[in-house]
Amino acid sequence: MISISNLTKKFQNGKGIYNVDLSVEKGEVMGFIGPNGAGKSTTIRHLMGFMKSDEGTATIQGLDCFKQAADVQKMVGYLPGEIAFFDGMNGLDFLNLMGNMRGTYNDDYRNELIHRFQFDVKTPIRKMSKGMKQKVGIIAAFMHRPNVLLLDEPTSGLDPLMQNIFMDLVLEHKQRGTAILMSSHIFSEIDRVCDQLAIIKDGRIIVSSPVDALEKKQFLKVTVKDEVDVEKLKQSPLVIEACKNGVVTIRIEDNYSTIFQELSRVQVLHMETYHEKLEDLFINYYEAGGQKHEYSTL
Numbered sequence: 001m002i003s004i005s006n007l008t009k010k011f012q013n014g015k016g017i018y019n020v021d022l023s024v025e026k027g028e029v030m031g032f033i034g035p036n037g038a039g040k041s042t043t044i045r046h047l048m049g050f051m052k053s054d055e056g057t058a059t060i061q062g063l064d065c066f067k068q069a070a071d072v073q074k075m076v077g078y079l080p081g082e083i084a085f086f087d088g089m090n091g092l093d094f095l096n097l098m099g100n101m102r103g104t105y106n107d108d109y110r111n112e113l114i115h116r117f118q119f120d121v122k123t124p125i126r127k128m129s130k131g132m133k134q135k136v137g138i139i140a141a142f143m144h145r146p147n148v149l150l151l152d153e154p155t156s157g158l159d160p161l162m163q164n165i166f167m168d169l170v171l172e173h174k175q176r177g178t179a180i181l182m183s184s185h186i187f188s189e190i191d192r193v194c195d196q197l198a199i200i201k202d203g204r205i206i207v208s209s210p211v212d213a214l215e216k217k218q219f220l221k222v223t224v225k226d227e228v229d230v231e232k233l234k235q236s237p238l239v240i241e242a243c244k245n246g247v248v249t250i251r252i253e254d255n256y257s258t259i260f261q262e263l264s265r266v267q268v269l270h271m272e273t274y275h276e277k278l279e280d281l282f283i284n285y286y287e288a289g290g291q292k293h294e295y296s297t298l
């Protein structure tokens with residue numbers, strides 16, 4: 001439904017996006033992450049037809065995002081990173097304006113969303129907090145039940161309760177077959193709702209993978225009695241990820257028998273398991289430019 005092929009846009013300052021390939025199918029949520037200035041919003045703006053690429057194509061449901069921008073913009077639910085509001089409007093005025101621009105109305109669903117987000121539509125936009133403005137943007141993006149949603153940092157400014165309501169909403173739309181591309185800096189949110197993940201850095205996609213396929217390592221942190229025990233473990237066939245102050249971090253790789261065998265040779269004072277979080281995995285990519293860090297002996 002969302003398809004980007006070899007998309008390249010070079011700004012005069014040398015920044016931009018290069019050879020970006022992405023596709024999001026019906027009923028799929030793709031998390032789009034990367035450091036500040038990596039090119040997430042630029043990619044999403046091409047999908048909305050706001051920018052003409054130097055090379056490559058972006059299509060949504062078969063429509064060319066630049067050449068058929070008006071049709072794309074009517075169809076898609078778009079939440080920009082920063083929403084531009086007109087002066088003097090309240091929330092309801094803005095939602096009405098968006099409905100009129102699209103020419104599609106679903107008042108029952110719009111009211112349901114207003115209720116779910118506990119949003120006071122009468123508040124003038126100039127008096128709204130950042131979170132309230134974000135709620136207006138979310139309702140505007142979802143209220144026509146689009147087949148495609150492009151969400152640029154959607155939970156920015158939302159409190160944890162509202163973040164939960166938002167994620168439930170994303171899961172509901174995914175269930176009904178919506179294709180969703182969502183940029184985010186929040187790893188727990190990606191873990192919870194996304195099927196696919198793309199990491200962009202310096203304008204280039206460095207990882208594109210189903211979230212399930214990302215290898216999340218598991219570790220055993222063992223506190224041993226003394227340096228002699230530490231040395232014994234270092235000399236063993238176990239994969240030692242780190243050693244610090246008598247705490248040895250061992251990578252678990254379905255080698256439980258070996259682990260128990262080797263631990264029986266040392267005096268264990270304390271032991272706990274630890275799962276690598278999605279966040280740890282990403283930080284490695286962010287810092288290493290696509291090269292995963294290997295061992296670190298602290």
Ligand SMILES: Nc1ncnc2c1ncn2[C@@H]1O[C@H](COP(=O)(O)OP(=O)(O)OP(=O)(O)O)[C@@H](O)[C@H]1O
Nearest residue numbers: 011012013015016035036037038039040041042043
């Ligand atoms: N119109 C423009 N003219 C020149 N440079 C631009 C323009 N738009 C974006 N850039 C630059 O392109 C790069 C990518 O910006 P973009 O806004 O896409 O990043 P991002 O990944 O969305 O970042 P963030 O997480 O901070 O929102 C940045 O270096 C930005 O300064």
